[in-house]
Amino acid sequence: MAQSNTNDMVIGRHPAMAALKSGQTINKVFVQAESNSDAIAEIVTRAKQKGIIVSQVPKTKLDQLSNNQNHQGVVLTVSPFEYATVDDLFARAAKRNEDPLFLILDGIEDPHNLGSILRTADAAGIHGIIIPKRRAVQLTSTVAKTSTGAIEYVPVARVTNLVQTVKQLKERGVWVFGTDMKGQDFRKWSAKGPTAMVIGNEGKGISPLLKKECDEMLTIPMVGHVQSLNASVAASLLMYQAFSSRGE
Template sequence: MKDKRKRKPQKAVVVPEENNNEEKNFVFGHHATVEALQAGRGNKLFLQEDARGEKIEQLKGLAQTQAVPVKWVPKQKLDTLSDHGVHQGMLLAITPYEYLTLDGLLEQTTAEAPFLLILDSLEDPHNFGSILRTADASGVNGVIIPKHRSVGITPVVTKASTGAVEYVPIARVTNLSQAIKQLKDAGYWVFGTDMEGTDYRQWKVDGPIALIIGNEGRGMSAGLKKDVDEMLTIPMTGHVQSLNAGVAAGLLMFEVLRKRSGS
């Protein structure tokens, strides 16, 4: 592993979401709406006109605190805005999500032994949201995604993450291979996932590390496999020799937490 080079301090730059379509600027469901309001990203809160209860009162209070206007609308309106998602009678119009640059992510990652996750062209928003939720729970310091041919932060991702999207820093990059080179130059060991490799239970997780999770169907791209320091595998005994990307990512994230906590 290369010695960690001194990095010139840089401003933590954010990259605004380019596609500002209205449909991508909503979150819905209780947890996602609460977290977005508390993060100061709310523009207008839509509540179902006949909705009542403690959760509704909580949202009204948060909206008032954040000076976010509240509009009572029919359920049909919420169904349309959420694309018939499970909105629970609440939906929040938000400012577009702001991604970090890789420089910005590295600058704000101050952990002694940071752990980053690289998602190689993940396409399923539910998988992405689930991974973000697990990343927050297991202490991952940041997530890196490609700018093209990959799911970004959408209402479905936000809801599936139960608000974790507001806590896990996400960098979006143009080229994952270049990003991996930059991570190596910064002193990171980069690990990939495949059917063949080192048993993940033997994984050495000391120091700065980055883990690549491949596409749901194709796995890791061939180009990235040449860039990693070591491939990891999860031994299986069943008839189906593959795991859902979110499940595999969760198992590996908690393995790092387990090893680093000494349990």
């Protein structure tokens, strides 16, 4: 596993509890002083069981640590979020005795989109997500909070070149599906067998070079006036169609 370069925070009750239950290295737990919340008490108990320092601080300190996000009375300082390798994603699928099912994100920039995608990926049994190292959002505290803890359970691999990675996936027997205005109706699509789905940038879509590497294109039919969907919504629709088509 590779690590990101900067320390980060886990903000909010659900993400904090997920981090405490996972194997992530937690440096310190900050909770709001004189809090009567049962959820905060449970977090404090679990942290102390693991030998983690717990500090009771005023709300203003938590506001400062979280950059005024909705911290719900708890902030964890953690070691950098760990990134997986593509091999780790294959190994996760093999451990479950399932055909690989991956999501490739081509330049997603909004951390809320990535967090939401992680949350759905966890629910839909995705074995891992692949993102580029440059010109895209990375794993941050905002992503972690939006994912409501899913960041601890869905491995994310960072790669230097998505086009080369897709070529390597295809060499390993993975069928790669992109999204486009013209393509197969996603409702008739089956994700049985080793499969990867590509979701493009919020504004530009999938880059032309990456689109050329896709084996097939899928389209999401729309009949309304706004002929586009939020990237996380489009990703969610595809992930659940993949999940449904596998009959799990």
